[in-house]
Amino acid sequence: MASTQDNPLSPSGPRLTLEQLLQLKRSEQPEAEFWARFERDLKQRQLQALVKPRRSERILGWLSAGRQPAFAAVGAAVVCLLAAWMAFAPFRTAPLGGEMAAAGEISAGMMGNETILRAFAEPIPGAEPLPGEAAASPVAESRFIIETLAGQREKADVNRHFRTESRPQTLFAAVDAAKDYGVRSYTREGASLAGSGARTLQF
Amino acid sequence: MDISRPVTRTFTATPERGQEADADAILVQQVQAGDVAAFDSLILKYRQRLYSVIYNLTSNREDAADLTQEAFIKAFQSINRFKGRSTFFAWLYRIAVNATYSHLRRHKLRRFFSFDTIDEDLAPAEVLEALTSKSNIPRDRLLTELQEKLNEALQTLSLKHRTVVVLFEIESLSHQEIAEITGCSVGTVRSRLHYAKQQLQGKLQPYLS
Known part of the structure; x- marks a missing residue:
């Protein structure tokens, strides 16, 4: 088709x-015939809209259609998963300080008192043995760990695993005290909140 | 634009529009009371205008037909929530424009045009005369070419500017009516219209005096 774009209209017009x-x-x-077809199609869609419930109604219908047992099962599964997660989820790695500020009142000068000694701790099997740990009682071990930490305060990025059987608050107190000896963070692995488990102390 | 947003202004720009709004309100009440046939009257009344708006926004007759039906279905499904804070006409147009916006955004990468034929009986006499004056080229060919240029030019406008031009220049709605449909102020409508017409002037310069 020859284009008329250059001179689309007559100059005389x-x-x-x-x-x-x-x-x-x-x-x-x-x-x-467009409107006849339009009307036919629209009628059909209108009928479908009348018959077919809306999304909200479909959801409500689905909920109320005798599926209570299924919902109970799903709900129970969710609760179980949540409980399992709470029981076994690892602690996040947290820098010392901040949320442990209250326990941070324990100072290096209090290292020998009972507050620290209540944090029963012993090396976990397979972990690199620390000098003199075999003969230690839990209390002595706890003290020993702290002393060991003190001895390694100049070494960075050394990870050790310890098994503790303390309540979290007591552990926090011990770990928080350990920060004075260069521990930067700790991670709790695979233990319930109040039970035993391995901790990684990074210092 | 949110169609569920309450509209505080209502427009009845002309006495005719006011009577139309009153008649619509009665039909809407009947539909809300369960009279489905009353909705047919509303469809019959507005289908051509609604189709025209959507067609001129999309420049695609198949999409326009589909979206017009979709708008009516949505209006039908939501009519119990229509509280009469605006006219039915404005409410319906808002649904149609919203549906068109969603469609155009969804398919912005695969757009194609399909035009309705120009009914020469309805075409402005001045345009036909200007085209007839052109020697040795058939008028219908000139008309088709002009139609293509016009649609191309409209499609170069942004959606909000195109909407204002279509509603004002083609559908002859007032600034206030457009403001209500598009959910913006009258001032914004005026400024969009001014800008859009400037753009179109540039695109269609060869056809204009």
Whole structure:
């Protein structure tokens, strides 16, 4: 088709305004049978809309359609998963200080008192043995660990595993005290909140 | 634009529009009372106008037909939530424009045009005269070419600017009516219209005096 774009209108003809041009759009009309087809299709969709419940109604219907046992099972499973997660999820690695500020009152000067000694701790099997640990009682071991930490305060990025049988608050107190000896963070692995488990002390 | 947003302004720009709104309100009440047939009257009344708005926004007749039906279905499903804070006409247009916006955003990467034919009986006399004056090229060919240029030019506008031009220049709605449908102020409508027409002037310069 030869383009008429360069000279679309005759120079002798009337010139047009934008409004007149846009009014041409009003004359674009669908063919005669369009509305019959439109009405037929719309009726069909309207009927479907009447028969087919809306999404919210479908959800409510689904909920109320005798699925209470299934929901109870799903709910129970969720609760079990949540409980398992709470019981076995590892502590996050936390920098010392902050949330343990209360326990942080334990100072290096209090290392020998009972507060620290209540944090029963012993090396876990397979962990690199520390000098003199075999002969230690839990209390002595606890003291020994602290002393060991003190001896390694200049060494960075050394990880050791310890098994503790303390309540978390007591452990926090011990670990928090240990920060004075260069421990930067600890991670609790695979233990319930109040039970025993391995801790990694990083210092 | 959120169709569930309450509209505090209502427009009845002309006495005719006011009567139309009153008649619509009665039909809406009937539909809300369970008279499905009353909705057919509303469809019959508005289908052409609604189709025209959507067609001129999309420049695609198949999409326009589908979206017009979708708008009516949505209106039908939501009519019990229509509280009459705006006219039914404005509410329906808002649904249609929203549906069109969603469709155009979803398919912005695969757009194609399909045009309805120009009914020469409805075309402005000035345009036909200007095209007839052109020697040795058939008028219907000139008309088709002009139609393509016009649609192309409209499609170069952003959606919000195109909406204002379509509603004002083609559908002859007032600034206030457009403001209510598009959810913006009358001032914004005016400024969008001004900008959009400037853009179109540039695109359609060869056809304009």
